[in-house]
Amino acid sequence: MQRRAAAAYVVLLLVITAGAFAFISTAEGPAVSLEDPDETLQKGSTLTVNDRVYNVTDISASSGGGGGHGGGGGTTYEAALVWTNDSAQWTETWGNNSTVTYQGDTYRAFIANTSEPTEIALRWEPSDRFSPQWVDGVQYIDGEPDTLDRQATRVDTYIENSNNSSIQPRTIDTTSSLDYNGNETTITTAPEQATFTWTAPRDNEVTFGQHENVTLNGVDYAVHFTNENTVTLQQGQDAQVALYEQLDDKSRFHERINGFWGVVIVASLALVLLVTLAFLPRKE
Numbered sequence: 001m002q003r004r005a006a007a008a009y010v011v012l013l014l015v016i017t018a019g020a021f022a023f024i025s026t027a028e029g030p031a032v033s034l035e036d037p038d039e040t041l042q043k044g045s046t047l048t049v050n051d052r053v054y055n056v057t058d059i060s061a062s063s064g065g066g067g068g069h070g071g072g073g074g075t076t077y078e079a080a081l082v083w084t085n086d087s088a089q090w091t092e093t094w095g096n097n098s099t100v101t102y103q104g105d106t107y108r109a110f111i112a113n114t115s116e117p118t119e120i121a122l123r124w125e126p127s128d129r130f131s132p133q134w135v136d137g138v139q140y141i142d143g144e145p146d147t148l149d150r151q152a153t154r155v156d157t158y159i160e161n162s163n164n165s166s167i168q169p170r171t172i173d174t175t176s177s178l179d180y181n182g183n184e185t186t187i188t189t190a191p192e193q194a195t196f197t198w199t200a201p202r203d204n205e206v207t208f209g210q211h212e213n214v215t216l217n218g219v220d221y222a223v224h225f226t227n228e229n230t231v232t233l234q235q236g237q238d239a240q241v242a243l244y245e246q247l248d249d250k251s252r253f254h255e256r257i258n259g260f261w262g263v264v265i266v267a268s269l270a271l272v273l274l275v276t277l278a279f280l281p282r283k284e
Helices: 002-026 155-160 237-278
Strands: 039-041 046-049 052-063 075-095 098-102 105-111 119-124 133-135 138-142 152-154 170-173 178-180 183-190 193-209 213-216 219-227 230-235
Touching (some): 138 155, 152 155, 219 237
Antiparallel strands (some): 052 075, 075 193, 098 105, 119 170, 138 152, 213 219, 219 230
């Protein structure tokens, strides 16, 4: 009687397990896509948004990671777009007694501690070949680096006694503009400080991943990577909302699948336990 009852329960558990596993094997999750993408981009493509041109410099996929909101499945996608601001403002600040590069040479800049310094004094900065050292605020070098014995010499003394025009002191007038790195540059000063300002092109990079929202020149886009080489974009918040609704549907589907896996596991364990108990020897 005990074994007949166990057999009935075994059949029931087998039916439940088989049904759950069959559903897992045949169920298809909802697809995620943009209904009507405005742009389909690959590496090397260009995209113009409100007169701004973006160049697609990279589209890639790498294994590992969660992939964000409901998408990715262990694969991380990324796209990189670059646009150029032709009139970007650049600045560079020099402090007093700092090492700077000017017209391809290295100098030590000296800027007066006054309200508006009118000049910057540039002194040749020795390279490591001269073994420079500071002692009590004074810089010394090996005046004869090609000899075995170090000849400690003050830098200013070495410069004064040198016939090499390339290491002679220079002066920058901060009250007028100058050519700096090929650009017309203005200088503003403060005590022991000078700031160079110029206008030149600057590349700006925008990166985004799978199912992220991205804004390009004021326009919002929904993002979907169709494969490791292609990304699609669709304008507007409606597209973003529709995409996230699809992702939520996919997430709920996976939750249901996980639930059925739970049924398979629990039913299988119960089946093993029931069979084991049914065939235990009875005490007479």
